[in-house]
Every structure is written in structure tokens, then in C-alpha cells.
Amino acid sequence: xxxxxxxxxxxxxxxxxxxxxxxxxxxxxxxxxxxxxxxxxxxxxxxxxxxxxxxxxxxxxxxxxxxxxxxxxxxxxxxxxxxxxxxxxxxxxxxxxxxxxxxxxxxxxxxxxxxxxxxxxxxxxxxxxxxxxxxxxxxxxxxxxxxxxxxxxxxxxxxxxxxxxxxxxxxxxxxxxxxxxxxxxxxxxxxxxxxxxxxxxxxxxxxxxxxxxxxxxxxxxxxxxxxxxxxxxxxxxxxxxxxxxxxxxxxxxxxxxxxxxxxxxxxxxxxxxxxxxxxxxxxxxxxxxxxxxxxxxxxxxxxxxxxxxxxxxxxxxxxxxxxxxxxxxxxxxxxxxxxxxxxxxx
Amino acid sequence: xxxxxxxxxxxxxxxxxxxxxxxxxxxxxxxxxxxxxxxxxxxxxxxxxxxxxxxxxxxxxxxxxxxxxxxxxxxxxxxxxxxxxxxxxxxxxxxxxxxxxxxxxxxxxxxxxxxxxxxxxxxxxxxxxxxxxxxxxxxxxxxxxxxxxxxxxxxxxxxxxxxxxxxxxxxxxxxxxxxxxxxxxxxxxxxxxxxxxxxxxxxxxxxxxxxxxxxxxxxxxxxxxxxxxxxxxxxxxxxxxxxxxxxxxxxxxxxxxxxxxxxxxxxxxxxxxxxxxxxxxxxxxxxxxxxxxxxxxxxxxxxxxxxxxxxxxxxxxxxxxxxxxxxxxxxxxxxxxxxxxxxxxxxxxxxxxxxxxxxxxxxxxxxxxxxxxxxxxxxxxxxxxxxxxxxxxxxxxxxxxxxxxxxxxxxxxxxxxxxxxxxxxxxxxxxxxxxxxxxxxxxxxxxxxxxxxxxxxxxxxxxxxxxxxxxxxxxxxxxxxxxxxxxxxxxxxxxxxxxxxxxxxxxxxxxxxxxxxxxxxxxxxxxxxxxxxxxxxxxxxxxxxxxxxxxxxxx
Numbered sequence: 001x002x003x004x005x006x007x008x009x010x011x012x013x014x015x016x017x018x019x020x021x022x023x024x025x026x027x028x029x030x031x032x033x034x035x036x037x038x039x040x041x042x043x044x045x046x047x048x049x050x051x052x053x054x055x056x057x058x059x060x061x062x063x064x065x066x067x068x069x070x071x072x073x074x075x076x077x078x079x080x081x082x083x084x085x086x087x088x089x090x091x092x093x094x095x096x097x098x099x100x101x102x103x104x105x106x107x108x109x110x111x112x113x114x115x116x117x118x119x120x121x122x123x124x125x126x127x128x129x130x131x132x133x134x135x136x137x138x139x140x141x142x143x144x145x146x147x148x149x150x151x152x153x154x155x156x157x158x159x160x161x162x163x164x165x166x167x168x169x170x171x172x173x174x175x176x177x178x179x180x181x182x183x184x185x186x187x188x189x190x191x192x193x194x195x196x197x198x199x200x201x202x203x204x205x206x207x208x209x210x211x212x213x214x215x216x217x218x219x220x221x222x223x224x225x226x227x228x229x230x231x232x233x234x235x236x237x238x239x240x241x242x243x244x245x246x247x248x249x250x251x252x253x254x255x256x257x258x259x260x261x262x263x264x265x266x267x268x269x270x271x272x273x274x275x276x277x278x279x280x281x282x283x284x285x286x287x288x289x290x291x292x293x294x295x296x297x298x299x300x301x302x303x304x305x306x307x308x309x310x311x312x313x314x315x316x317x318x319x320x321x322x323x324x325x326x327x328x329x330x331x332x333x334x335x336x337x338x339x340x341x342x343x344x345x346x
Numbered sequence: 347x348x349x350x351x352x353x354x355x356x357x358x359x360x361x362x363x364x365x366x367x368x369x370x371x372x373x374x375x376x377x378x379x380x381x382x383x384x385x386x387x388x389x390x391x392x393x394x395x396x397x398x399x400x401x402x403x404x405x406x407x408x409x410x411x412x413x414x415x416x417x418x419x420x421x422x423x424x425x426x427x428x429x430x431x432x433x434x435x436x437x438x439x440x441x442x443x444x445x446x447x448x449x450x451x452x453x454x455x456x457x458x459x460x461x462x463x464x465x466x467x468x469x470x471x472x473x474x475x476x477x478x479x480x481x482x483x484x485x486x487x488x489x490x491x492x493x494x495x496x497x498x499x500x501x502x503x504x505x506x507x508x509x510x511x512x513x514x515x516x517x518x519x520x521x522x523x524x525x526x527x528x529x530x531x532x533x534x535x536x537x538x539x540x541x542x543x544x545x546x547x548x549x550x551x552x553x554x555x556x557x558x559x560x561x562x563x564x565x566x567x568x569x570x571x572x573x574x575x576x577x578x579x580x581x582x583x584x585x586x587x588x589x590x591x592x593x594x595x596x597x598x599x600x601x602x603x604x605x606x607x608x609x610x611x612x613x614x615x616x617x618x619x620x621x622x623x624x625x626x627x628x629x630x631x632x633x634x635x636x637x638x639x640x641x642x643x644x645x646x647x648x649x650x651x652x653x654x655x656x657x658x659x660x661x662x663x664x665x666x667x668x669x670x671x672x673x674x675x676x677x678x679x680x681x682x683x684x685x686x687x688x689x690x691x692x693x694x695x696x697x698x699x700x701x702x703x704x705x706x707x708x709x710x711x712x713x714x715x716x717x718x719x720x721x722x723x724x725x726x727x728x729x730x731x732x733x734x735x736x737x738x739x740x741x742x743x744x745x746x747x748x749x750x751x752x753x754x755x756x757x758x759x760x761x762x763x764x765x766x767x768x769x770x771x772x773x774x775x776x777x778x779x780x781x782x783x784x785x786x787x788x789x790x791x792x793x794x795x796x797x798x799x800x801x802x803x804x805x806x807x808x809x810x811x812x813x814x815x816x817x818x819x820x821x822x823x824x825x826x827x828x829x830x831x832x833x834x835x836x837x838x839x840x841x842x843x844x845x846x847x848x849x850x851x852x853x854x855x856x857x858x859x860x861x862x863x864x865x866x867x868x869x870x871x872x873x874x875x876x877x878x879x880x881x882x883x884x885x886x887x888x889x890x891x892x893x894x895x896x897x898x899x900x901x
Contacts, residue, residue, distance in 0.1 A: 060845035204567035216461035
């Protein structure tokens with residue numbers, strides 16, 4: 001290597017080390033809390049900022065895909081800088097608990113604020129917002145009276161009329177997991193088969209794409225999460241607003257177990273160096289003011305019952321949600337994926 | 347060719363250390379095979395595995411064919427033919443490289459899907475009402491994914507092929523012509539074989555990128571090995587089986603490269619003459635010119651102009667002002683810094699490796715280098731974990747031994763710092779720089795350095811005084827490829843970055859994965875713009891890189 005390039009490499013290494021040490025986790029005694037978040041940056045940032053403003057505790061945030069964060073937590077072991085893990089799905093919270101990277105905590109405030117079905121019985125994690133996965137239909141082609149349950153969508157009268165995304169989506173995995181928990185594996189398997197037979201097209205795109213396909217007439221029925229619909233109604237793209245106007249929301253299974261609900265949530269890590277601050281942060285996220293931001297920022301439902309939903313969500317009417325503890329759903333997800341693979345729901 | 351074995355030994359040792367460091371994460375992934383996960387494999391083989399493999403192979407075939415025809419064809423036309431606007435086309439053909447494939451996928455879907463403007467307009471014109479009444483190619487399909495990947499990946503072949511055509515000596519072409527070959531036969535029998543190592547290097551890069559692509563195939567609902575890995579890891583909760591799928595993928599690439607090497611046999615293509623003159627350009631008839639122009643313009647329009655327009659209109663709708671905010675400057679600065687540092691590092695390491703091989707070829711170094719270069723073909727999310735495991739292990743070892751010695755521990759020193767991130771980029775993108783550097787180093791005739799060494803130069807001196815000036819263009823090209831790749835890189839960045847540190851790609855992903863495409867348009871646009879700058883600068887440098895071009899005013 002030439003002298004000049006050797007010099008260049010040396011400079012690069014030195015500046016890297018300097019940068020690295022400047023950004024390395026600082027000592028444990030400062031009032032701070034380090035967060036690994038699977039929930040999007042732009043959703044968390046306003047909440048974390050107001051936490052800092054209120055308590056003076058500095059928050060450091062790393063947002064990435066949940067399974068990656070989980071892997072990093074596992075590998076970092078007891079030296080991990082993370083104090084709190086936030087995820088957007090109960091299946092991941094459950095995986096983190098099983099991997100042994102969370103610790104059980106007890107908090108009176110959290111036990112009082114969050115309904116029991118939305119948190120882990122032993123306090124390993126707490127649900128912070130709820131999202132419902134429901135049926136959407138074309139206003140001009142489907143009568144709501146023809147709709148009833150998730151199970152009824154497998155009926156052959158919907159042949160070629162259903163749009164739903166890939167089973168790689170954790171939302172579909174959790175939905176099937178809840179059906180397995182409610183109806184058993186055999187019925188769940190024939191449900192998957194029925195839906196696959198009724199699909200208008202091979203599963204593609206995200207939840208918004210399914211709602212859009214209903215609006216465009218490619219299919220009559222879509223299965224999607226409510227907050228995507230909310231996002232389309234308030235979108236700054238005119239096409240999305242127009243599409244949402246042609247589609248209506250139907251709350252399924254209102255006469256039996258209720259609509260499928262999943263939670264995003266948080267837990268204190270086992271390696272936490274700031275566990276008191278970590279619990280304080282989770283308590284803050286479950287406080288009425290934070291729950292309001294949670295709900296309005298992303299069109300989700302607050303888990304704290306005294307906090308009202310946004311006006312838009314209220315306009316969809318009240319509904320009955322599943323009462324099963326979300327922890328039981330998380331345990332069924334691997335089984336759900338195998339069923340999807342077997343019946344060819346891609 | 348090695349008059350004194352002594353000085354080259356340092357080179358070999360350095361090269362082996364570097365290779366070992368870079369190969370470590372890949373070996374970690376492959377080591378997953380020593381752990382049994384039989385029940386998952388039974389399920390995978392019964393249900394989805396054959397489809398994953400079949401689709402991956404088909405996609406590679408389509409993209410491989412597409413980038414070879416597109417890349418070599420355009421490179422030959424703009425370098426060797428008299429085309430109007432050739433000077434403009436020379437750099438414009440590189441532009442699609444600045445486009446992340448997943449962004450092109452978003453925009454194409456928006457344009458060509460059933461609910462999109464193109465099909466809606468057609469329905470309006472022809473009075474069709476439902477999808478059953480007409481045929482339109484489904485954009486979300488294996489064919490659609492192949493088209494998008496070809497459009498953004500052909501510049502890899504174009505760039506390396508063009509550099510090779512520029513570095514060639516006119517004499518060999520003239521000899522071919524005096525021996526009675528027509529211009530096209532001369533291309534096939536002389537220029538093409540001479541450029542073959544470079545072309546193969548480019549195609550191999552494109553194919554590896556195809557194999558590790560997740561964003562496009564996932565969005566297009568195409569089931570390849572890389573989406574399968576993701577699903578196995580996440581849904582089935584089987585990281586080990588996912589890593590094994592990753593190792594299968596690596597096997598694919600290894601096979602591919604071996605076949606190419608075997609088919610090349612013992613043939614080596616060196617330039618034997620030091621005579622370089624301005625390249626003569628072939629005149630074309632008017633109709634051929636029209637076709638050639640169309641051939642060169644099509645990829646620029648589809649791979650760059652069209653997606654850019656769509657992005658710009660989205661960004662306009664969601665407020666373009668955000669592009670100029672302070673927040674954005676920081677994001678762009680982070681991306682730029684990481685990309686520059688990684689590009690310099692990756693090219694330097696590649697040069698050391700390639701040169702050490704040339705000084706004294708050893709099977710072990712060679713094998714290690716091959717393994718080290720595989721990082722490019724493994725999906726980012728898998729290799730990121732492969733990097734994480736040895737890195738945190740080192741960290742934990744350091745931390746616990748310090749604690750034992752002094753009673754105090756600094757925690758994790760490497761993980762979650764920029765050092766870790768740059769190391770991750772080196773592991774992922776070494777193949778990019780190595781392929782390019784090896785290909786052009788291979789074309790420098792060994793008699794050049796024999797002469798330099800006879801005249802008393804050390805191996806290092808030979809590299810600096812003889813090879814570096816000749817290779818300048820290729821090194822720049824390799825650096826540019828790494829730069830653009832790092833700018834667009836996502837999985838490793840997401841996993842390895844420090845707290846409170848974001849890049850443009852991270853921001854784009856965060857918004858796009860939340861299905862907020864119009865909000866994601868602004869950061870995506872910024873990736874394209876930041877990526878454009880080096881593309882433009884370096885394409886000029888490559889054009890001037892023809893040996894002797896800067897020192898001889900007559901060219």
C-alpha cells in the first residue's frame with residue numbers, strides 16, 4: 001500500500017474510533033433511558049420528547065425491525081445498553097419473553113391503567129395501543145347484512161371476491177393464531193383453504209393496497225387493519241381519500257368472540273441499567289396524555305379505557321373486541337405460519 | 347515472477363488477516379448448518395422450498411440475461427460508435443444506479459397496477475369495466491421484478507464493461523480488422539473476450555444483488571429464497587433454519603462463479619501492448635443510429651426519469667419544504683459520511699487483496715477471499731446477524747476480561763458504534779470492489795511489473811507507480827459502486843447503528859414500511875440526489891481514465 005493511502009486509511013480509522021467512542025453508550029449514572037423500538041421513529045419521537053420534557057430523563061432511541069432488535073438483545077446479553085424494548089405486535093413480545101431478554105416488573109399504575117387482557121400476567125410486557133383487524137367491503141356491491149364473521153368469508157359465495165395480503169404479514173399470522181385459539185387447528189386449516197379459494201388475486205401489497213383494490217373494483221371484500229383505513233381517509237393523496245370513500249368498515253364476529261385485536265407494547269429488558277427510569281417511561285406511555293397521542297398519531301385504539309378514541313374512530317361506532325389474553329395468541333403464531341404454507345396462502 | 351519471496355510475504359499475511367476478518371460473519375452463517383433443525387426442514391421441503399428455489403433461479407436467469415444485453419450493448423454503443431449525444435449518454439446511463447430498486451418498485455406499482463393511472467386511463471378509453479375484459483401484464487410478478495431489477499442493476503455491467511472497453515488498446519482491434527474481421531465480428535471475437543472478466547464481474551454483482559434483494563420481491567409478491575428466509579425467521583421463529591437457507595443461497599452464488607471460472611479455463615487476457623490512442627468510433631447508418639439511441643434511452647427513461655418524476659410528484663404533494671429542513675441535512679450528512687468512508691476502505695482492502703494474490707497466489711488466501719466476497723450475495727438481514735454474533739462475542743470478551751482485571755467495565759465497545767457499522771458495510775460490499783479491482787488488475791500484463799521490479803521497485807512501489815495510474819478508472823468505478831450501495835443499504839444499517847443515528851435509507855424505510863409512500867418520497871428523493879453527485883463526478887473521471895489520456899493532449 002502506498003504511503004499516501006496508508007495515511008488515508010490510518011486517518012479514516014482514527015476518525016472512526018473517535019466517532020465511535022463519542023457515540024458509545026455513556027456511563028450508567030446519568031438520568032437516561034435507552035430504548036430499542038420496533039415502532040416507527042416518527043410515531044415514538046413526539047412521545048419520547050414529551051417524556052423528557054416532563055421528567056428530565058434523556059431518552060436514546062434506536063428503531064429497527066423487531067426481530068433484529070431481539071437478535072441484538074440476545075447477542076449483547078448482560079452488557080446490552082437497552083433498557084426498554086418496544087414492539088408493534090404481541091407475537092414479538094412473546095418471543096422476547098421466551099428468549100429471556102425481558103424481566104418481570106410490577107407497577108401499580110400500569111396494573112390499574114391497562115386492562116388485564118392487554119398485558120402479560122407476570123408483568124414481562126405491557127400493551128400500549130390496540131389495533132383491530134376487520135373486514136372492509138365495497139359500498140356499492142356488498143350489503144353489510146351479508147357479512148358476519150371471519151369464518152363466514154371462507155364460504156364459496158365469496159369466490160373470486162376477496163383481497164388480502166401475504167401471510168408473511170404478522171397481522172395475518174396473528175389473525176389466524178386467534179382463529180386457531182378460538183376454533184381449533186382443523187377448522188382453522190379449512191378456513192385458510194376456503195379463503196385461498198375465494199381470493200380475487202394472489203396476495204400482494206400491504207393493507208392499504210387491499211382497500212384500494214376494493215375501491216377499484218378488483219375485489220369486493222378486503223381484510224385489513226383499521227388504522228390503515230384511517231390513514232387513507234386523512235391522506236394527503238386525493239386518490240387515497242377517494243378510494244377510502246368507496247369502502248366501508250364492518251366489525252366481524254360481534255355476536256360471538258368479537259373482532260380480532262392485537263397490541264403494540266413494551267417491556268423492561270433483563271440487562272437494563274436504568275430499570276427505574278425504564279418503568280417510568282412505560283408508565284408515562286400508559287398515561288392519559290400519552291395514550292391520546294398514541295391514538296391520534298396513528299389511528300389506533302388507546303388501551304386505557306378512560307381515554308377517548310379520536311373522532312374519526314368514534315364515527316365507526318362501538319364494537320366488541322376479543323376477550324382472549326393477547327399472550328395466548330402470540331403462542332400460536334408458528335403453528336399459523338405452517339398452516340398458511342400447507343394450504344398455499346403465499 | 348517472484349524474484350524475492352521476502353517482500354511479498356507481508357502482503358500475503360496482511361491479505362489473509364483482512365480476508366479472515368471479513369469472512370468471519372459469512373462463516374458464522376454457514377456454521378448454522380452444524381446445528382440440527384430437522385423438523386422445520388421437513389416442513390419447508392414439503393411446502394415452500396421448491397417454489398423459493400425455482401423462483402430465485404428464474405429471476406436470476408431473467409435478470410442475468412437482461413443486464414448482460416443492456417449493460418454490454420449500451421457500453422459498446424456509447425464507447426465505440428458515433429452516436430449523437432454520446433457524451434451525454436455516457437453518464438446518463440449510470441443514473442439508474444442511484445435509484446434504490448425498492449423505490450422503482452413502489453413507483454412502477456403506483457403507475458401500472460390495476461388501480462393506477464395507466465390501467466385506469468386504458469379502461470376509460472376503451473370502455474372496459476373489469477379486469478376480466480382485457481389483458482395487461484401484471485407488474486407484481488416475477489417478470490415485473492426482473493424488469494425492475496434489470497433496470498437498476500444494468501449500470502453495474504455497463505460501468506465495468508465501459509471501463510474495460512476504454513482500457514483496451516486500439517491495436518488489438520486494428521489487428522483484428524486487418525485480419526479481415528468486420529466491426530461486429532471484431533467485437534465478438536476480440537473486444538468481448540478481452541472485456542469478459544469485467545463483464546462477468548458486473549453480471550455476478552447484479553446476480554448477487556438479485557439474490558439478496560428483499561424490498562422489491564417482497565413488494566411484488568414474488569417468493570424467492572430471500573423472502574423465504576425472512577418468513578422462516580420471523581413467522582416460524584427459526585433463525586437457525588433461516589441462516590441455513592442463507593447458506594443455500596451462498597452455495598448458489600459460489601456455484602455460479604465457479605462455473606464461470608471453469609469455463610474460462612486457463613485462458614488469461616492481458617493487454618500486451620502499451621500503445622494507446624484515441625478510440626476510433628464506428629459510423630452508423632441513420633436507421634441504426636435511431637435504434638441505437640432508442641436502446642440507450644429506454645433504460646434511462648424507465649430506470650431513472652419516470653420513477654424520479656413520480657417521486658417528485660409525491661414529494662410535492664406531501665410538502666417539498668421538508669427536504670430542506672435541518673433534520674434532513676443531518677440525515678444526508680450521515681449517509682454521505684458513511685458511504686465515503688466505506689468506499690475508501692472497501693477499495694483499499696480490495697486492492698491489497700488483489701495485489702497480494704498477484705504477487706504470490708496461494709490457494710488458502712484465494713479460498714478465503716472467495717468466501718469473504720460472498721457477503722454480497724447473502725440477504726442483508728441474515729448477514730447482519732452473522733456480523734453481530736462475532737462482534738458482540740468480542741465485545742463481551744473484552745468487557746469481561748477488563749472487569750476481571752480492573753473491576754470496571756466499559757460495556758460494549760464496538761457494537762452500536764460507527765466502527766461496527768463500517769465493518770458491516772465492508773463485509774457486505776467487499777465483493778463489489780474486489781470484483782472490479784481484480785478484473786482490471788488481471789488485464790495488466792505481468793511483464794509491466796517484471797520490468798518495474800527489474801528496475802529496482804519494491805512490490806509497494808510497483809503498485810504505486812505502475813498499477814495505480816493504470817487502474818485509476820477502475821478503482822474509482824469500484825469506489826462509486828460501493829458508495830451508492832452503502833447509501834441504499836438498509837438491513838445492516840438498521841441493526842448495527844448507534845442510538846439516535848439515522849440515515850436517509852432508514853428514514854425512507856420507516857415511512858414506506860408504514861405504507862406511507864408519499865411521505866417516504868422526500869427522503870427517497872434525497873437518496874437519489876445524494877447518490878447522483880458521485881455518479882456524475884466519477885463518470886467524468888472514468889471517461890478521462892483511458893491510459894495516457896491526461897498526459898497526451900492529442901487525445
